[in-house]
Amino acid sequence: MNRHGSIWLSNVRKILGNQADAEDVVQEAVRRLLSRKRTLPSEDQVRMYLNRVIGNTAIDAYHARRRELQKRVPLHETMCLTGADMDPHGKMEEREDLLRQERLLHLIREGLASLPFKQYEAVRMTMLDRDTPSIRDAGVVNGIPYSTLRHRTIQGLQKLRRYVNRRSRQSP
Numbered sequence: 001m002n003r004h005g006s007i008w009l010s011n012v013r014k015i016l017g018n019q020a021d022a023e024d025v026v027q028e029a030v031r032r033l034l035s036r037k038r039t040l041p042s043e044d045q046v047r048m049y050l051n052r053v054i055g056n057t058a059i060d061a062y063h064a065r066r067r068e069l070q071k072r073v074p075l076h077e078t079m080c081l082t083g084a085d086m087d088p089h090g091k092m093e094e095r096e097d098l099l100r101q102e103r104l105l106h107l108i109r110e111g112l113a114s115l116p117f118k119q120y121e122a123v124r125m126t127m128l129d130r131d132t133p134s135i136r137d138a139g140v141v142n143g144i145p146y147s148t149l150r151h152r153t154i155q156g157l158q159k160l161r162r163y164v165n166r167r168s169r170q171s172p
Contacts, residue, residue: 001030004047012058016065025061029054104164111163119156126153 005026013022033053040046112120125138126149132138139149 004051008051008054012054015058015062021061021065022058025058026054028061029057032057104168107164107167108160110167111160114163115156115159119152119159122149122152123156123160125149127157 009022009026012025013019016022016025029050033050038049040049112123115123122144125132125142126135129138132141135150135153136146138144139146142149
């Protein structure tokens with residue numbers, strides 16, 4: 001901890017964006033490691049194992065915080081208005097939202113078509129196919145190793161995101 005603690009704390013702070021939460025995560029990770037009572041033969045293995053536990057704990061904390069924030073997002077008043085009760089301004093906003101969604105779907109379709117075939121297939125299998133509940137299952141069904149399928153999916157999603165962002169900035 002003396003040698004690598006500041007580096008771990010800095011990495012967790014980058015993930016969570018908060019010093020106090022980062023300290024809590026590092027403490028929780030150390031507590032998890034010690035509660036497992038696992039013996040490791042060398043100091044390097046302890047360091048690597050603790051590094052992994054800290055990283056996983058930070059990611060868990062990040063996702064937990066995001067879930068909490070999503071629960072607290074207030075509903076907009078316009079979301080509750082429907083049909084004949086909506087004023088002309090609300091109808092115009094609804095139409096603009098629909099046009100934005102159609103434009104976004106069009107860009108996503110174009111982006112998917114521009115992906116390399118293997119990345120497109122990985123995204124289709126893991127994200128768009130409702131029959132496969134996880135990347136592991138998709139890999140087993142299609143005979144693709146988990147790490148390969150995961151890598152192709154991540155690369156495809158990153159390219160798709162960049163494509164949509166670039167194209168949406170080019171034309172309104």
